[in-house]
Amino acid sequence: MSDRSLETVADDEAPEFGELSPPDRTLMGPGPSEVHPRVLRGMSTPLVGHLDPSFVEIMNEVQELLRYTFRTDNQWTIPVSGTGSASMEAAIGNLVEPGDTMLVPTNGYFGGRMASMAERAGGEVVEVDAPWGEPLDPADVEAAFDEHQPDVFGFVHAETSTGVLQPGVPELTDIAHAHDAYVIADCVTSLGGVEMRVDEWDVDVAYSGPQKCLSCPPGASPLTLNDRAMDKVLDREEQPRSWYLDLSLLEGYWGDERAYHHTAPITNVYAIREALRLVAEEGIENRWERHRVVAGDLKDGLQELGLEMNAPDEYWLPSLNAVRVPDGVDDGAVIDYLLEEYDLEIASGLGDLAGEIWRIGCMGYSARPQNVEFLLAVLEEALAEQGFNG
Amino acid sequence: MSDRSLETVADDEAPEFGELSPPDRTLMGPGPSEVHPRVLRGMSTPLVGHLDPSFVEIMNEVQELLRYTFRTDNQWTIPVSGTGSASMEAAIGNLVEPGDTMLVPTNGYFGGRMASMAERAGGEVVEVDAPWGEPLDPADVEAAFDEHQPDVFGFVHAETSTGVLQPGVPELTDIAHAHDAYVIADCVTSLGGVEMRVDEWDVDVAYSGPQKCLSCPPGASPLTLNDRAMDKVLDREEQPRSWYLDLSLLEGYWGDERAYHHTAPITNVYAIREALRLVAEEGIENRWERHRVVAGDLKDGLQELGLEMNAPDEYWLPSLNAVRVPDGVDDGAVIDYLLEEYDLEIASGLGDLAGEIWRIGCMGYSARPQNVEFLLAVLEEALAEQGFNG
Numbered sequence: 166m167s168d169r170s171l172e173t174v175a176d177d178e179a180p181e182f183g184e185l186s187p188p189d190r191t192l193m194g195p196g197p198s199e200v201h202p203r204v205l206r207g208m209s210t211p212l213v214g215h216l217d218p219s220f221v222e223i224m225n226e227v228q229e230l231l232r233y234t235f236r237t238d239n240q241w242t243i244p245v246s247g248t249g250s251a252s253m254e255a256a257i258g259n260l261v262e263p264g265d266t267m268l269v270p271t272n273g274y275f276g277g278r279m280a281s282m283a284e285r286a287g288g289e290v291v292e293v294d295a296p297w298g299e300p301l302d303p304a305d306v307e308a309a310f311d312e313h314q315p316d317v318f319g320f321v322h323a324e325t326s327t328g329v330l331q332p333g334v335p336e337l338t339d340i341a342h343a344h345d346a347y348v349i350a351d352c353v354t355s356l357g358g359v360e361m362r363v364d365e366w367d368v369d370v371a372y373s374g375p376q377k378c379l380s381c382p383p384g385a386s387p388l389t390l391n392d393r394a395m396d397k398v399l400d401r402e403e404q405p406r407s408w409y410l411d412l413s414l415l416e417g418y419w420g421d422e423r424a425y426h427h428t429a430p431i432t433n434v435y436a437i438r439e440a441l442r443l444v445a446e447e448g449i450e451n452r453w454e455r456h457r458v459v460a461g462d463l464k465d466g467l468q469e470l471g472l473e474m475n476a477p478d479e480y481w482l483p484s485l486n487a488v489r490v491p492d493g494v495d496d497g498a499v500i501d502y503l504l505e506e507y508d509l510e511i512a513s514g515l516g517d518l519a520g521e522i523w524r525i526g527c528m529g530y531s532a533r534p535q536n537v538e539f540l541l542a543v544l545e546e547a548l549a550e551q552g553f554n555g
Numbered sequence: 556m557s558d559r560s561l562e563t564v565a566d567d568e569a570p571e572f573g574e575l576s577p578p579d580r581t582l583m584g585p586g587p588s589e590v591h592p593r594v595l596r597g598m599s600t601p602l603v604g605h606l607d608p609s610f611v612e613i614m615n616e617v618q619e620l621l622r623y624t625f626r627t628d629n630q631w632t633i634p635v636s637g638t639g640s641a642s643m644e645a646a647i648g649n650l651v652e653p654g655d656t657m658l659v660p661t662n663g664y665f666g667g668r669m670a671s672m673a674e675r676a677g678g679e680v681v682e683v684d685a686p687w688g689e690p691l692d693p694a695d696v697e698a699a700f701d702e703h704q705p706d707v708f709g710f711v712h713a714e715t716s717t718g719v720l721q722p723g724v725p726e727l728t729d730i731a732h733a734h735d736a737y738v739i740a741d742c743v744t745s746l747g748g749v750e751m752r753v754d755e756w757d758v759d760v761a762y763s764g765p766q767k768c769l770s771c772p773p774g775a776s777p778l779t780l781n782d783r784a785m786d787k788v789l790d791r792e793e794q795p796r797s798w799y800l801d802l803s804l805l806e807g808y809w810g811d812e813r814a815y816h817h818t819a820p821i822t823n824v825y826a827i828r829e830a831l832r833l834v835a836e837e838g839i840e841n842r843w844e845r846h847r848v849v850a851g852d853l854k855d856g857l858q859e860l861g862l863e864m865n866a867p868d869e870y871w872l873p874s875l876n877a878v879r880v881p882d883g884v885d886d887g888a889v890i891d892y893l894l895e896e897y898d899l900e901i902a903s904g905l906g907d908l909a910g911e912i913w914r915i916g917c918m919g920y921s922a923r924p925q926n927v928e929f930l931l932a933v934l935e936e937a938l939a940e941q942g943f944n945g
Contacts, residue, residue: 179834179836180623180835182828188609190603200601214580217900229570230570251799281798282798285796382602384636404675406676408671409637427639427641428586430772433774442572444569504608512606
């Protein structure tokens, strides 16, 4: 540390940016949803160390609250230190071993992400097809199992890209288990908003993101594995390809030992504790019911505006309402109008459905009647601007 | 979603936990450090979407502030969506390709972590030795290069496990580049507290954690790569083994395109923006100087108590003061006494130095005279409780 080097950049100018002042948005897109004031307040709590005895207690409480929310008794229930895709890769990257075959769906954006993660884990990927906007047919899943004998089967419980809910989960898990395979459920857009029963429905591994129906800022993401799945992870011959997401190492931190692995995102753990406490206070089934009722009003209102839902009623996903863009309407212009005139966020379609749908979230703290009424009123105005009057 | 299933767990009891109320700790351990009130306040800011135009602007600002702090013009400078080990694995997992050889140090805990990540990336690991508590000797690095011709060389600029600063970084990077290798610097405990000049010192890749000298809650972690390193990443034959940390995909989000990859940890990005704004306001060189001065007082005070520093003065790491446990003193009892009586966190040794040292951080917002005076006073008391009076 020489004086010389201190001088060389002495005239260097530091960037000057003003106070953080993002616009005050109403968030009705595919996530993040709005965050409850109590959770925001929790995030401004001063930190304790990640090995502090008081933090260990907080970790225990978060795990218990996550078990309640997932409807599971799985010991192996933790928040992964990253956003939803990190818990997704923790699930796939640990369960899929080199040489394993994973069966993934093609009926939405996130099946493709599953495939990419499974390949990177050294697995072979096979597919079960359904069109974008439709759920998987159990008969097709059965046929795919008979043809490929996969070791792991992943499905998306709530497809954020299409607004489709996968019904009949127990039927899917029965097929997989009859073929001695493990089931991974993507619950990113269902956990805490749409009925999901990990134990009763015999799901081996489930993951989610915090910024959807849990209305928690992204950064610590729910994951649960039953003993059968965790045994596979702990019996691997080759170590998982990510150190950061290696569940056998995380077991040391979140299990009985509480040994240092990596520094947990302490504030995000504070936040998810408060978000999950709100789930427990409301009651998980009341929460599912609230999403059905409030999103049901949204769906009815959209149809009254002359719009058509992308998914038929039997696959309707309350937390993510995919609605078709009418002929002659510019989807991007409507999105921009709502954002610029009313600070309201909704989103466009992804992948096969780009330009064809809007995606309107109704998740967690955003799933409130005032948000729905506001959205319907200003969406009607935005559509009228485009010459569409239902 | 049948009424039946709603009834089956109707009597299920939701966990009841009280308001989040962790103890108010003074954090003088190896991290997290204390967080500035402005950063805590920033974290309670309501969220915007991760693709919101206003968030794109915030991303740009964070990148510019990170460049300032790293002393670099690297375009490829981002916060990785995870804690420090995630930015570490992003660096190693992207740069090291299957078949590459990575040279890692053995003089501390984190060289071992580098080795594990490089192996999982498909690399072969070779080592350059130095005892725990000493820096690498350039002659040994040169010899290791001649013997192994590694493709990538990783070193730890500030070893959190030993309290040792690696001097002479330009000499190390010269050796590596003379052998056509890439250099990865672990700056977890130096960035923002100890002089580090990525461009001037010709470091190809550097990563850090936010919860050390930046005094920011963990969850979004600094990473920078120069064009030469990014070219290697983008020219890989085989895709990186993590989808979540794949820099070629992250390039779509943090680069010009701003395309969706994963949901960024929005609140953590808010937080690091404010933490880095505090760095810019103070001035990076003033900040290095503050750490030297405040931690210098700490070091002097520790020596006045009759304690011995683990590292000689020429390798002293201001941000992490490793001090030897005197004979006859129980290191854990002192740690517990400080935590229980005074809500003050310091830490024990790791690995080879477990039981032999205490690790006393002096980082970021924790690097204040009041913290140092408080620590010295109560440490003296704790030592006296153990019968040690210098």
